[in-house]
Amino acid sequence: MISRIAFGVLIITGPLMVWLGYGGVAGLNAWFWVKMALVVVMAISIGANDALRRRGNAAAAGVAANISRAALVCIVIAAVLAFN
Numbered sequence: 001m002i003s004r005i006a007f008g009v010l011i012i013t014g015p016l017m018v019w020l021g022y023g024g025v026a027g028l029n030a031w032f033w034v035k036m037a038l039v040v041v042m043a044i045s046i047g048a049n050d051a052l053r054r055r056g057n058a059a060a061a062g063v064a065a066n067i068s069r070a071a072l073v074c075i076v077i078a079a080v081l082a083f084n
Contacts, residue, residue: 007046010039031082035075042071 018025018032025032045068052061 035078
């Protein structure tokens with residue numbers, strides 16, 4: 001539950017930070033767009049994990065969870081490179 005709240009905070013504060021801090025996305029580099037693509041991958045894998053768990057497919061849900069974790073690590077790396 002805490003991770004879902006944290007992901008929601010990411011979705012809300014990310015665009016707000018870009019808008020307030022940079023005045024929009026025009027001046028951001030390619031690493032920012034890599035980060036955004038990874039956020040989408042993470043959102044999809046979280047949704048897939050939930051759906052697969054509800055269907056009782058624990059093995060596939062575990063794969064989706066691992067994809068989500070890997071995407072999170074890559075998000076942090078891309079964010080450091082984007083906002084360096």
